[in-house]
Amino acid sequence: xxxxxxxxxxxxxxxxxxxxxxxxxxxxxxxxxxxxxxxxxxxxxxxxxxxxxxxxxxxxxxxxxxxxxxxxxxxxxxxxxxxxxxxxxxxxxxxxxxxxxxxxxxxxxxxxxxxxxxxxxxxxxxxxxxxxxxxxxxxxxxxxxxxxxxxxxxxxxxxxxxxxxxxxxxxxxxxxxxxxxxxxxxxxxxxxxxxxxxxxxxxxxxxxxxxxxxxxxxxxxxxxxxxxxxxxxxxxxxxxxxxxxxxxxxxxxxxxxxxxxxxxxxxxxxxxxxxxxxxxxxxxxxxxxxxxxxxxx
Numbered sequence: 001x002x003x004x005x006x007x008x009x010x011x012x013x014x015x016x017x018x019x020x021x022x023x024x025x026x027x028x029x030x031x032x033x034x035x036x037x038x039x040x041x042x043x044x045x046x047x048x049x050x051x052x053x054x055x056x057x058x059x060x061x062x063x064x065x066x067x068x069x070x071x072x073x074x075x076x077x078x079x080x081x082x083x084x085x086x087x088x089x090x091x092x093x094x095x096x097x098x099x100x101x102x103x104x105x106x107x108x109x110x111x112x113x114x115x116x117x118x119x120x121x122x123x124x125x126x127x128x129x130x131x132x133x134x135x136x137x138x139x140x141x142x143x144x145x146x147x148x149x150x151x152x153x154x155x156x157x158x159x160x161x162x163x164x165x166x167x168x169x170x171x172x173x174x175x176x177x178x179x180x181x182x183x184x185x186x187x188x189x190x191x192x193x194x195x196x197x198x199x200x201x202x203x204x205x206x207x208x209x210x211x212x213x214x215x216x217x218x219x220x221x222x223x224x225x226x227x228x229x230x231x232x233x234x235x236x237x238x239x240x241x242x243x244x245x246x247x248x249x250x251x252x253x254x255x256x257x258x259x260x261x262x263x264x265x266x267x268x269x270x271x272x273x274x275x276x277x278x279x280x281x282x283x284x285x286x287x288x289x290x291x292x293x294x295x296x297x
Contacts, residue, residue, distance in 0.1 A: 005166045007139050007192050011185040029194075032187040036198035039165075039181045040206065047203060050161045050177040051210045054133045057159055058211060062131030065158070066096040067123060067149035069113030071193045072137035072163075072200060073098030077105055079135075079204040085233070087217040088225045097122045099145040112145065119148025123156075130157035135207070137200055138162075139192035141169020150174045163203055165196040179203060219244060219264065219290040228261040237263050244290075245270040264290045 014020075014028055040047075058064070064083075066076030073096070080096040083089035099119070100109025112118070123134070134153040138146045141164030150171065153160050162175030165183050172178035181199040188194060212218065217225035222244055228237040241252040244267045252266065259265040259276040267290055268279040279293075286292035 005140055005142075005169075006182060006184050007165050007186060007196050008190050009185040010189040011187050014187055017187065029187060033195050033198055035183050036181075036195040036202060039183045039195075039199045040202045043179050043181055043203060044206075046177065046179045047207050048210070050179065051207060051214065053177060054159055054161070054211060055214050057131045057133055058215065060131050062129075062133060063093045063095060063126075064208070064211075065123070065126060065128065065132055065134045065153070066094075066137065067119060067134060067146050067153075068097075068137035069099035069104075069143050069145050070108070071197045072139055072143070072146075074105055075197060075200050075204060076135065076137050078201075079208055083208060083212070085227050085229060086223060087212045087215075088227050089212070089217075095126055097126075097149060099143075113143050114145070116144035116148035119145035119150075120152040121148075123149040123152040128153055128156040128158050132156075132158045134158045134160045135204070136160060136162045136171055136175055137164075137204075138169075138171045139165045139196040139200070141166045141171040143171070146171055147174060161207070163200055165192065165199065216287055216289040216292075219267065222263075224264040224267060224290055225288070226263060228256075228263075234261065237261050237266075241266045241270070264288065268293050 066080055068076045077096040077098055080094035083094045084091055098104050100112030104112060136146050136150045147170055150160055160175040161177040161179060162171040163179045163181060164171045165181045167180055167182055172180060181203055183195045183199050186192060186194050222240050224240060228234045237256055238249060238252045240263050241256060247270055255266040255269050264283060265276060265279045268274060268282055269276060271294055282293045286296060
């Protein structure tokens with residue numbers, strides 16, 4: 001059965017890959033990644049539908065849950081971790097499960113992906129509920145660990161979104177929102193860390209970023225709900241505030257220092273001529289939307 005999977009089929013394009021010199025090898029590897037973008041572009045309507053269905057659940061306090069094994073599991077962890085510094089998303093509301101546990105992030109845990117029951121147990125340990133959204137990730141679309149997590153999530157009433165790189169696969173059949181990323185055969189046969197993994201990364205970036213935009217964590221195209229936790233990010237907060245308001249660096253710094261370096265609060269303070277508490281309250285009344293807070297009468 002595995003030989004029928006697109007991701008496991010030998011590529012017909014580069015049968016003599018091992019004879020290429022470095023320049024030709026690099027060109028072939030890079031050009032093959034275009035199929036990842038093409039696959040996500042084709043899946044964009046499915047991703048958009050998943051965002052629209054997930055949005056009210058997340059607004060109501062739900063969590064983003066991720067489940068995967070190997071490369072897919074690591075990509076889920078990466079997406080969940082990056083939501084915090086980028087969008088001030090609480091860590092407890094982005095929970096990633098990887099077959100084999102946290103150590104599998106760094107060292108392959110052989111056989112862990114084959115344990116369907118463990119996938120269910122790991123998911124249930126998070127006490128899932130109807131407001132939660134599970135992103136189930138599997139290049140093959142057949143990974144038992146992921147299928148176990150999917151079954152448990154559905155039993156708990158979670159919304160389930162499946163991302164897989166093979167059409168007609170079990171993960172896609174078992175979820176509410178199937179997202180097919182049909183990247184085809186890998187240039188190095190079966191190595192789904194290549195374009196299958198790239199497609200999953202793009203899809204996860206697009207899904208979670210779109211969700212955060214819809215949650216008012218972006219103003220225009222500026223990431224105004226970031227956490228300024230180091231010197232680089234403090235400089236970025238100042239630059240974002242200046243870009244949104246047109247003030248000089250000193251005024252941006254002063255406003256940010258009064259609101260714990262909350263960019264969106266500083267923007268409202270400066271453009272509405274409010275103090276930090278009043279700007280924060282105005283944002284709260286408008287569900288964190290800078291645009292609506294600025295337009296409010």
